[in-house]
Amino acid sequence: MSHPVGSLSEEYGSRMGKAEDSLILLERNRSSEDPWEMVETKPNIEALERGVPGLYFSCYDMLLTEDARWLLKVSDSPATLAIPTNPMENLEAPEQCPIIDSQEQGLSPGLVGQEEERSLEQVQSMVVGEVLKDIETACKLLNITPDATEWNTANVQKWLLWTEHLYRLPHAGKAFQELTGKDLCAMSEEEFRQRSPLCGDTLHAHLDIWKSAAWMKERCSVVETKATGHEELWSEADSSCSGQPIHLWQFLRELLLKPHSYGRCIRWLNKEKGIFKIEDSAHVARLWGLRKNRPAMNYDKLSRSIRQYYKKGIIRKPDVSQRLVYQFVHPV
DNA sequence: AAGGAGGAGCTTT
DNA sequence: AAAGCTCCTCCTT
Numbered sequence: 583m584s585h586p587v588g589s590l591s592e593e594y595g596s597r598m599g600k601a602e603d604s605l606i607l608l609e610r611n612r613s614s615e616d617p618w619e620m621v622e623t624k625p626n627i628e629a630l631e632r633g634v635p636g637l638y639f640s641c642y643d644m645l646l647t648e649d650a651r652w653l654l655k656v657s658d659s660p661a662t663l664a665i666p667t668n669p670m671e672n673l674e675a676p677e678q679c680p681i682i683d684s685q686e687q688g689l690s691p692g693l694v695g696q697e698e699e700r701s702l703e704q705v706q707s708m709v710v711g712e713v714l715k716d717i718e719t720a721c722k723l724l725n726i727t728p729d730a731t732e733w734n735t736a737n738v739q740k741w742l743l744w745t746e747h748l749y750r751l752p753h754a755g756k757a758f759q760e761l762t763g764k765d766l767c768a769m770s771e772e773e774f775r776q777r778s779p780l781c782g783d784t785l786h787a788h789l790d791i792w793k794s795a796a797w798m799k800e801r802c803s804v805v806e807t808k809a810t811g812h813e814e815l816w817s818e819a820d821s822s823c824s825g826q827p828i829h830l831w832q833f834l835r836e837l838l839l840k841p842h843s844y845g846r847c848i849r850w851l852n853k854e855k856g857i858f859k860i861e862d863s864a865h866v867a868r869l870w871g872l873r874k875n876r877p878a879m880n881y882d883k884l885s886r887s888i889r890q891y892y893k894k895g896i897i898r899k900p901d902v903s904q905r906l907v908y909q910f911v912h913p914v
Numbered sequence: 915a916a917g918g919a920g921g922a923g924c925t926t927t
Numbered sequence: 928a929a930a931g932c933t934c935c936t937c938c939t940t
Contacts, residue, residue, distance in 0.1 A: 887931055
């Protein structure tokens, strides 16, 4: 079977080939519903309304197909364009999105072949870039390392919770209790299935992708960083790497820093004055809960914590108080 | 119904 | 001890 990622690079062909099977398996198992309310199809639709002749898609969604070449043939199909987006962080600004042009450009047959090859390569490097980026985001959010072999039992549970949450899998954490990342990595797909008949294979596939990503990071992070333009990949300059537990206000700042990923749930109203609005309170609370490993987190509790900042002079209500709008006392 | 203010006791680090 | 978490009451939008 011809897979999009398989021929990506001879260097890590076999490794990625494995991950690629995992990705396809994931697609088969994934619910057709958008697994993450945070990133809806809205941006795609907006893009369409603007008449952008490009495709915005996630690596996972792309791999749904048997062959990435379909991308060259679907630009006249709006239904295909409204692809449910990747749950994590795939919606780049349009200008940063690789755009796959279609035959609308009136290419000659020969050129079409070349273009296809080029586009395919483009797509492939994008797939890898997106996967790495998604994992990086998950790591920051969960405060775990990308290398699964370094996970302790708590990290494993976090990862499980996260993956289950993303893909609406039944909770299987108990079946993997007491297991470290090393244990997990040593387990076969069959062993995964034994522990969790319902989603063991999916979890195993996901872990495989993480393993591949860690492998690739080690092997050719420089190349990939260049190729995908994601300079911040695996960067250390983040609060999640400082050792200290993250503060709520820092976490909110981080979300605000990434409007591409979180703009649908929290955004600046006035960045200069530090005024921001929580657009989706439940979602921000869920993210905070994930970050702090507090499954019972909700907006009621999160907002109580924000209100504690009033006395400390970190966050306040803006002069004209609005629902879900807060202001950093010391904007950067 | 959802959000906001703040008290109070508890937990985690 | 600090920083939240949790639960709660009362109030506002």
